[in-house]
Amino acid sequence: MGYGRLGSSESVPSVSDLQPSRDASAATRKRRFLWLGVVFAVFLLVASGVSVGLVVRGRMRSNSPATRAPTQAIARACSLTRYPALCVSSLLDFPGALQAGERDLVHISLNMTLHRVGAALYGTSAIAGFAMDRLARAAFVDCMELLEESLDQLSNSLLVVSPPASPSPSSQARIGGASDEDVLTWLSGALTNQDTCDEGLQQVQNLYIKEHMESQMKDLAELVSNCLAIFAGVSRNKDFSGVPIQNRKRRKLLNAIDDEFPSWMGKKDRRLLQIPAANIQADMVVSKDGNGTYKSIADAVKAAPDYSSRRIIIYIKAGRYEENIKVGRKKTNLLFVGDGKSQTVIAGSRSVYDNFTTFHTATFAATGTGLIMRDMTIENWAGPEKHQAVALRVGADHAVAYRCNIIGYQDTLYVHSQRQFFRECDIYGTVDFIFGNAAVVLQNCSLWARRPLPMQKNTITAQNRKDPNQNTGISIHACQVVAAADLEPVKANFPTYLGRPWKLYSRVVYMLSYMGDHIDPAGWLEWNGSFALDTLYYGEYMNDGPGSALGKRVAWPGYRVITLPAEAGKFTVGQFIYGSSWLPSTGVAFLAGLAM
Numbered sequence: 001m002g003y004g005r006l007g008s009s010e011s012v013p014s015v016s017d018l019q020p021s022r023d024a025s026a027a028t029r030k031r032r033f034l035w036l037g038v039v040f041a042v043f044l045l046v047a048s049g050v051s052v053g054l055v056v057r058g059r060m061r062s063n064s065p066a067t068r069a070p071t072q073a074i075a076r077a078c079s080l081t082r083y084p085a086l087c088v089s090s091l092l093d094f095p096g097a098l099q100a101g102e103r104d105l106v107h108i109s110l111n112m113t114l115h116r117v118g119a120a121l122y123g124t125s126a127i128a129g130f131a132m133d134r135l136a137r138a139a140f141v142d143c144m145e146l147l148e149e150s151l152d153q154l155s156n157s158l159l160v161v162s163p164p165a166s167p168s169p170s171s172q173a174r175i176g177g178a179s180d181e182d183v184l185t186w187l188s189g190a191l192t193n194q195d196t197c198d199e200g201l202q203q204v205q206n207l208y209i210k211e212h213m214e215s216q217m218k219d220l221a222e223l224v225s226n227c228l229a230i231f232a233g234v235s236r237n238k239d240f241s242g243v244p245i246q247n248r249k250r251r252k253l254l255n256a257i258d259d260e261f262p263s264w265m266g267k268k269d270r271r272l273l274q275i276p277a278a279n280i281q282a283d284m285v286v287s288k289d290g291n292g293t294y295k296s297i298a299d300a301v302k303a304a305p306d307y308s309s310r311r312i313i314i315y316i317k318a319g320r321y322e323e324n325i326k327v328g329r330k331k332t333n334l335l336f337v338g339d340g341k342s343q344t345v346i347a348g349s350r351s352v353y354d355n356f357t358t359f360h361t362a363t364f365a366a367t368g369t370g371l372i373m374r375d376m377t378i379e380n381w382a383g384p385e386k387h388q389a390v391a392l393r394v395g396a397d398h399a400v401a402y403r404c405n406i407i408g409y410q411d412t413l414y415v416h417s418q419r420q421f422f423r424e425c426d427i428y429g430t431v432d433f434i435f436g437n438a439a440v441v442l443q444n445c446s447l448w449a450r451r452p453l454p455m456q457k458n459t460i461t462a463q464n465r466k467d468p469n470q471n472t473g474i475s476i477h478a479c480q481v482v483a484a485a486d487l488e489p490v491k492a493n494f495p496t497y498l499g500r501p502w503k504l505y506s507r508v509v510y511m512l513s514y515m516g517d518h519i520d521p522a523g524w525l526e527w528n529g530s531f532a533l534d535t536l537y538y539g540e541y542m543n544d545g546p547g548s549a550l551g552k553r554v555a556w557p558g559y560r561v562i563t564l565p566a567e568a569g570k571f572t573v574g575q576f577i578y579g580s581s582w583l584p585s586t587g588v589a590f591l592a593g594l595a596m
Contacts, residue, residue: 075088142357310333346379417437
């Protein structure tokens with residue numbers, strides 16, 4: 001989230017003075033969380049049947065003192081983690097761990113973490129009806145949403161590594177064809193979710209609410225981190241060297257020609273992205289003038305089926321739609337088609353300054369898997385004076401934005417988590433205007449630095465990879481890094497940097513991109529003194545333009561000039577986000593490797 005990432009303007013208000021968004025009615029909240037309690041109780045029974053039974057069927061844990069010492073398998077597995085003492089103690093307390101081998105501990109650790117996250121969700125929901133100030137309420141709502149998302153991610157991961165003997169149709173639909181790369185993505189996302197929740201809680205002034213929630217969340221981030229480390233270490237031969245882990249299975253990199261759709265695309269998908277929007281046979285049509293099935297985008301999203309396995313097309317006719325859109329995790333495989341960047345505009349103005357959390361400032365927010373957006377503008381027009389104000393927030397796996405404008409100032413594009421691809425998009429902003437912890441590639445995009453507030457510096461990226469085992473980072477490939485019209489005449493007064501490290505293992509690369517002369521010769525900016533300078537991974541590979549000169553770049557231990565194509569190749573679409581062959585099915589043209 002954007003807490004603690006304000007720009008350098010002296011006029012920036014204290015974050016503790018900022019109040020979050022809105023209150024729902026107490027009655028509605030109580031009904032919602034009573035329902036959650038019932039669902040969670042059922043969920044625990046199902047999860048227990050799916051996973052624990054696979055490991056501990058017919059086994060009973062001994063209570064004798066001798067069994068409290070970790071086995072060799074537990075000791076080895078926990079040695080892979082960042083929190084080994086917690087790893088050992090948590091596994092010792094979980095049924096079946098003492099009898100398990102090292103590979104069995106993968107799904108035991110997943111199952112244990114799943115139960116702990118579920119218990120946190122249930123325990124936190126107990127205070128839903130309590131009186132809260134607006135800041136506490138916003139943090140509470142954020143955490144509930146993020147915990148629900150993490151439950152899905154952990155449950156899906158468990159079904160992959162420990163599938164039931166007779167999977168249900170719903171579980172088959174969720175995990176069909178899933179791979180180790182999918183599990184690594186989901187666990188990385190679950191850890192990012194917990195980090196986002198924790199950041200929101202730090203701003204809460206109501207001590208009772210804050211302490212109750214923190215007690216429910218105790219050790220969750222560390223447990224997810226340990227779970228990620230055990231899975232990654234056992235399944236991927238412990239290869240964590242600061243660059244992305246290559247897929248264990250060899251994949252043939254597909255050749256795609258720039259500005260054309262790939263030859264291996266089916267005719268239906270290729271035609272869908274080639275023909276004009278007005279000729280698409282849409283499931284829903286949104287039009288402000290009433291000449292459609294819906295007048296608002298929000299109504300169309302609400303009407304879309306939950307967990308759709310087929311593509312649902314929502315055509316948004318030309319017009320300016322002043323809405324804040326949320327595509328929740330149940331709304332899968334939605335394709336939003338506009339009439340063009342300058343024709344279909346979705347606009348909002350929420351900001352942290354106006355008492356919203358950064359997470360909820362987004363004009364358009366999406367977590368539903370398989371999101372595609374084409375030919376439209378997403379804008380947050382709050383302005384630089386109101387600081388964090390997100391235009392587009394994406395936490396959806398296998399998400400694609402194609403030929404879109406994403407316009408804001410600070411925190412324009414929140415690439416929150418999971419795998420994302422942006423192609424031929426124009427992204428405008430000032431401070432940290434591409435931020436988050438997704439595994440994301442921006443290809444053939446234009447990144448426009450705008451004029452910031454007085455005394456501010458522009459920073460294009462603020463990547464928040466917190467754990468070295470996360471498969472996340474921002475890859476900027478074959479893009480244009482340029483000054484917007486309002487910055488161009490005053491660019492000497494406002495230095496622009498390629499990025500600054502929001503979290504300890506921040507990872508960003510620029511490859512084969514053009515950089516304008518507004519880029520400061522140092523290239524990169526510190527976050528706070530020496531923080532993260534030896535643990536980050538910032539790389540540049542064969543960029544050009546006046547801002548690409550390397551002679552005066554920073555000399556941080558984590559910064560590198562990439563010279564080997566093999567190393568740069570790990571940040572391409574083919575190796576960094578390709579996973580399970582998902583991107584070709586979208587029909588969006590892309591370049592799988594480095595070369596055109």
